[in-house]
Amino acid sequence: xxxxxxxxxxxxxxxxxxxxxxxxxxxxxNGVLDTDGELRIHGHVQGRVNAERIVIAQxxxxxxxxxxxxxxxxxxxxxxxxxxxxxxxxSAEITGRVFHNTITVARGARIDARMPxxxxxxxxxxxxxxxxxx
Amino acid sequence: xxxxxxNDKPADTNAPDTTRVQTPTPAPEPVRPQPVSQPMTSxxxxxxxxxxxxxxxxxxxxxxxxxxxxxxxxxVDGDVRxxxxxxxxxxxxxxxxYGDAVELAGxxxxxxxxxxxxxxxxxxxxxxxxxQDIKIESGAYIDGHLKPEFGKSDGKSRTxxxxxxxKQPV
Numbered sequence: 001x002x003x004x005x006x007x008x009x010x011x012x013x014x015x016x017x018x019x020x021x022x023x024x025x026x027x028x029x030n031g032v033l034d035t036d037g038e039l040r041i042h043g044h045v046q047g048r049v050n051a052e053r054i055v056i057a058q059x060x061x062x063x064x065x066x067x068x069x070x071x072x073x074x075x076x077x078x079x080x081x082x083x084x085x086x087x088x089x090x091s092a093e094i095t096g097r098v099f100h101n102t103i104t105v106a107r108g109a110r111i112d113a114r115m116p117x118x119x120x121x122x123x124x125x126x127x128x129x130x131x132x133x134x
Numbered sequence: 135x136x137x138x139x140x141n142d143k144p145a146d147t148n149a150p151d152t153t154r155v156q157t158p159t160p161a162p163e164p165v166r167p168q169p170v171s172q173p174m175t176s177x178x179x180x181x182x183x184x185x186x187x188x189x190x191x192x193x194x195x196x197x198x199x200x201x202x203x204x205x206x207x208x209x210v211d212g213d214v215r216x217x218x219x220x221x222x223x224x225x226x227x228x229x230x231x232y233g234d235a236v237e238l239a240g241x242x243x244x245x246x247x248x249x250x251x252x253x254x255x256x257x258x259x260x261x262x263x264x265x266q267d268i269k270i271e272s273g274a275y276i277d278g279h280l281k282p283e284f285g286k287s288d289g290k291s292r293t294x295x296x297x298x299x300x301k302q303p304v
Contacts, residue, residue, distance in 0.1 A: 019191035024202050027186045031196010031212055037189055047196055 018052055025059055041075070054083075058091045067126050084123050099123075186216075190224065204233075206240070219248070223256045238274075249284050 019037030023029060027043035038053040041060040049062060053070040056062055060075035071083035073092040086100040090108030098115040101123065105111065185203045188194060192208040197215075204216035209226045219233040225240035236248035238257040251265040255273030263276070266284040270276070 019189040020187070021189040021192040021208070022185070022187040024186040024200060026202040027198060027200035027204070027216075029194060029196060029198050031194055033192060033194050033196075035189070035192035035208070037191035039192065043186070043200070 023060070056092075058089075065129055067129070069123070080129070082123060082126050082129065084120060188225075213244075223254075245278075247284060 019035070021035055021037060021039045023039070023041045023043045023045065025042040029043070029045045029047065031047045032050075033039060033045065033047065034050045036052050038055070039049060039051040040055040040057060041049075041062060042057045043060060045060075045062045045064070047064045049064065049066045049068070051066075051068045054066055054068040054072070056066075056071075056073045056075040056077060058074040062075075062077050062079065064079045066077065066079065066081045066083065068081075068083045070085045070087075071081055072087045072089070073081075073094065074089040075091070076093045078095045080096050081094075081098045081100070083099070084101045086098055086103040088094060088098075088103070088105045088109040088111065090106040092106070092109040092111070094109070094111045094113045096113050098111075098113050099118050099122070100115060101118060101120050103115060103117075185205065186198075186200055188198075188204070188206040188208045188210065190207045193211070194209070195211045197212045198204060198210065199215045201217065203218040203220075204214060205220045205222065206214065206225045206227060207222040211228045213229040213232070214227060215232040217233060218235045218237075219231055220237045221227055221231065221240045221242060223239040227240070227242045228244055230245040230247060231238075231242060233248045235250040235252075236246050237252040237254065238246065238259060239254040240256070241258040241260075243260045245261045245264070246259065247264040249266045251263055251268045253259060253263075253268070253270045253274040253276065255271040257271075257274040257276075259274070259276045259278060261278045262281060263278060264281045264284050266282060268280060268282075
């Protein structure tokens with residue numbers, strides 16, 4: 001678990017300047033969330049999320065599609081992820097699909113999903129999400 | 135595949151937020167070892183996990199509902215419901231803001247329904263304010279009616295406290 005050299009572009013410094021949005025555990029959001037910063041979800045989101053970086057924290061859940069450059073999932077997700085870099089922690093529970101370029105899955109993560117690999121160029125043209133929902 | 139039978143993860147799912155800090159899982163992501171006190175700096179102020187912060191960069195189209203506090207610095211197109219709702223300077227809400235306490239320093243185009251309302255000098259309010267207790271600072275822009283009817287009207291008011299007299303001294 002110590003080999004987290006999964007970034008495909010130098011963002012470490014850039015990341016620090018991302019505006020962080022935080023959804024507390026008592027919140028429920030229905031709709032579309034759009035940010036070029038970071039979004040941390042401890043609560044529940046139903047809908048679509050677009051973010052540079054998304055963190056679904058333990059106890060948090062998302063139902064819907066997530067589009068991000070980096071996705072760190074410690075909570076639940078039912079839907080699709082389109083992210084260049086995906087990290088699924090051991091507490092993650094995923095149902096759906098995970099489109100990724102690089103992925104890390106921790107032991108213990110519950111995954112009931114297809115996890116298709118895609119080239120980086122695929123993620124640059126995600127204005128229109130493909131219809132893959134089953 | 136027996137996907138739901140094998141569950142090796144520690145039984146710590148009861149306290150989702152606090153356990154994030156000291157979760158026994160082998161390695162939280164090294165980039166952000168601590169959820170709250172990490173070095174990332176941004177417009178979002180440090181906050182406890184319970185409080186929700188909609189940063190400047192975030193736009194939400196839809197409903198927000200929380201039983202805790204919400205701070206909005208970004209844009210919300212839809213209704214917001216919280217206990218203490220703060221709409222920061224530069225923030226924009228198009229819809230109704232419900233809460234026990236609402237502080238507005240940004241823009242609301244819609245309605246405010248709260249027991250306690252504060253319109254700061256940078257507030258821009260287009261629409262009615264239903265309140266029980268209001269403070270308006272010099273510079274606030276209001277285009278709408280102020281109705282001291284919070285808790286009295288239809289079932290819309292979520293908290294619906296006992297009918298209280300109109301103007302309550304602060």
